[in-house]
Amino acid sequence: MKGTDVLLRNVRIGAGEPVQVAVEGGLITAIEPLTTGATGRSHRPGPGLDPSVGEVVECGGRTLLPGLWDAHVHLGQWAAARRRVDLTGTGSAREAAAAMARAADRTPQGEPLIGFGFRDALWPDAMAPDLLEWPDRAPRVVALISNDLHTAWLNREALAALGLAGHPDGVLREEPVLDAAARLGRATPEVRDRWVREAVREAARRGVTGVMEFEYADNLADWTRRAAAWPGGLPLRVAATVYPDALERAIAAGRRTGEPVPGTGGLLTTGPLKLFVDGSLNTRTALCHEPYPATGGHGTLQTEPEELVALMVRAAAHGIRSAVHAIGDRAGTIALDAFDRVPGPGRIEHAQLVDRRDLARYARPGLVLGVQPAHAVDDRDVADRHWKGRTDRAFAYAELLRAGARLEFGSDAPVSPLDPWVGISAAVHRTGADGRPSWHPEQAVPLGQALAASVRTEVAVGAPADLVIADADPAAADGPAALAATPVAGTLVAGRWTHRDGL
Known part of the structure; x- marks a missing residue:
C-alpha cells in the first residue's frame, strides 16, 4: 500500500x-x-x-x-463482545442472571443471548442453570462468558445446543469454553468481518496502528481474506498468531514468524505459535507453586512440558516462534524451562505472577513478555483474595524491567478494552479512573518505559x-x-x- x-x-x-x-x-x-x-x-x-x-x-x-500497538488481542471476540450484555459490574450470580433477564426483553427471540465480563471469583453465590430460566419468557439460548474467557455459564437450552444436556451445573472451564463461545455466538464470515472492521475503526481513534492477533481461529486465513476485501487495504498492521491445529498448514505454506503474507501490502505478517501452560487467575486455574486458599489446588497444567517442548521445536525448525501463555508462577517456570531447550527468540504471554528465583531468566535474550497492565487494576481484588500474601510479585512490571526483561503491552481484549492508553495509565499509576489508591505502587512503570512498551517503531x-x-x-x-x-x-x-x- x-x-x-x-x-x-x-x-x-x-x-x-x-x-x-x-x-x-x-x-x-x-x-x-x-x-x-x-x-x-x-x-x-x-x-x-x-x-x-x-x-x-x-x-x-x-x-x-x-503508532501504538496492542500486543495481545482477540479481535473477533472483542468485536463480538462490543454487542454483548455487559456484566462487568455484576456482584453475584443472581445479579448477573437478572441483567441477562433484562437484556432478553430487548433481544429478538431466536438470537442467542450472550453476556460477557463477569468475575465469579468474588461472587458470594453459585452459578446454576435454574437462575437462567425465566418462566414468563419463551425458552432461548443463554450463555455468559467470564471476563478472562476461561469460564462459561450456560442455561439448559445452551447446553442442549452444544450436546451437553444433563450437565450438572452448566459451568464450563478452560478449553470447552472456547468451543462454546464460538458455536453459540456463531455468525457468518461476512458478519464477523463487518464487526471487526467497526472495531478496527474504533481502535484507530485511540491511536492503534498494529495488533498481535490471538483470536482462537485460523488467523492467517481470516486476515488474508479481510486484507483482500478491505477497501483500500488493511488499515493496521496485524501479526496473526498460529494455533497448534493450524501449525502444519502454516509450515506447508512456508509461513515464518515476522514475514509478510503475500498480497497484503506487507501489513499482515505471520505471528508466533500460541501455546498454553495454564489457565487464569479468576478461574483459579493459573498454575502456582502455592495452593489457592479457597480450594487447596495449585491450578491446572494444560500442556505437559514434554509436549510443550515438542511443539516449540517443531515450529522453530520451520521459522515459527512460540508465544507461551503462562499466568501462575509455576507456569512461568515451566515456560522458561521450555525456552531453555528451544533455540531462538519467543514470547511469554501474561506473566502475572512471577517466582523471584526466575527474574533473571525472564531477561533471556530474544524473549518478550506480552503483559496486560489493565489486568493489574481489574484483578486486584481477585488477586488479594486468591493470591493472598503473594501480590507483591503479581503484575511485577517494575521488577521485571529492572531485571532486564523486555515488556510489550497489550489488552487481551475483550478482557480489557482495546485501548492502549488504558494499559499505559494502569502501568504508570497502578490504579484506574475510579480513584482507588494505587495497588502495589512499587511496581509502577515510568511513562517513558510504558510508552516504549506500547510501540514498535520511532x-x-x-x-x-x-x-x-x-x-x-x-x-x-x-x-x-x-x-x-x-x-x-x-x-x-x-x-x-x-x-x-x-x-
Whole structure:
C-alpha cells in the first residue's frame, strides 16, 4: 500500500521545539525545524506544497508519537463482545442472571443471548442453570462468558445446543469454553468481518496502528481474506498468531514468524505459535507453586512440558516462534524451562505472577513478555483474595524491567478494552479512573518505559510512518483518568490516515 504524502507542520516530539515532519511512500522522509523548508522532494512548508503530491496538515503544536500497538488481542471476540450484555459490574450470580433477564426483553427471540465480563471469583453465590430460566419468557439460548474467557455459564437450552444436556451445573472451564463461545455466538464470515472492521475503526481513534492477533481461529486465513476485501487495504498492521491445529498448514505454506503474507501490502505478517501452560487467575486455574486458599489446588497444567517442548521445536525448525501463555508462577517456570531447550527468540504471554528465583531468566535474550497492565487494576481484588500474601510479585512490571526483561503491552481484549492508553495509565499509576489508591505502587512503570512498551517503531527519518497525533501531551496528563483518556487527533499507518479528527 503506497502511503499518502503528507507534511505534518507544527508538531512536537517529546519536549522539543515544534517541527515539521514529511511523509512519503509510507516512510518519514524529513524532520526539520519550522524555520526551514523540508528537504524531502516536493515537501515545502505552507501553501507552496504541490497539491498533486500531498498535503500540508497544520497540527497546532500537538504531540507526535509513534503508532501504538496492542500486543495481545482477540479481535473477533472483542468485536463480538462490543454487542454483548455487559456484566462487568455484576456482584453475584443472581445479579448477573437478572441483567441477562433484562437484556432478553430487548433481544429478538431466536438470537442467542450472550453476556460477557463477569468475575465469579468474588461472587458470594453459585452459578446454576435454574437462575437462567425465566418462566414468563419463551425458552432461548443463554450463555455468559467470564471476563478472562476461561469460564462459561450456560442455561439448559445452551447446553442442549452444544450436546451437553444433563450437565450438572452448566459451568464450563478452560478449553470447552472456547468451543462454546464460538458455536453459540456463531455468525457468518461476512458478519464477523463487518464487526471487526467497526472495531478496527474504533481502535484507530485511540491511536492503534498494529495488533498481535490471538483470536482462537485460523488467523492467517481470516486476515488474508479481510486484507483482500478491505477497501483500500488493511488499515493496521496485524501479526496473526498460529494455533497448534493450524501449525502444519502454516509450515506447508512456508509461513515464518515476522514475514509478510503475500498480497497484503506487507501489513499482515505471520505471528508466533500460541501455546498454553495454564489457565487464569479468576478461574483459579493459573498454575502456582502455592495452593489457592479457597480450594487447596495449585491450578491446572494444560500442556505437559514434554509436549510443550515438542511443539516449540517443531515450529522453530520451520521459522515459527512460540508465544507461551503462562499466568501462575509455576507456569512461568515451566515456560522458561521450555525456552531453555528451544533455540531462538519467543514470547511469554501474561506473566502475572512471577517466582523471584526466575527474574533473571525472564531477561533471556530474544524473549518478550506480552503483559496486560489493565489486568493489574481489574484483578486486584481477585488477586488479594486468591493470591493472598503473594501480590507483591503479581503484575511485577517494575521488577521485571529492572531485571532486564523486555515488556510489550497489550489488552487481551475483550478482557480489557482495546485501548492502549488504558494499559499505559494502569502501568504508570497502578490504579484506574475510579480513584482507588494505587495497588502495589512499587511496581509502577515510568511513562517513558510504558510508552516504549506500547510501540514498535520511532519518530525518525527512515522509519515507517505509523504515527499518532495526540491532542494533549501524555507527560502533562493530570492523573490516571486523564492519561487513560488521552485524546487522539490523528492516526496514520504507513503514511495513510486511518483516523482524523480536527486536523
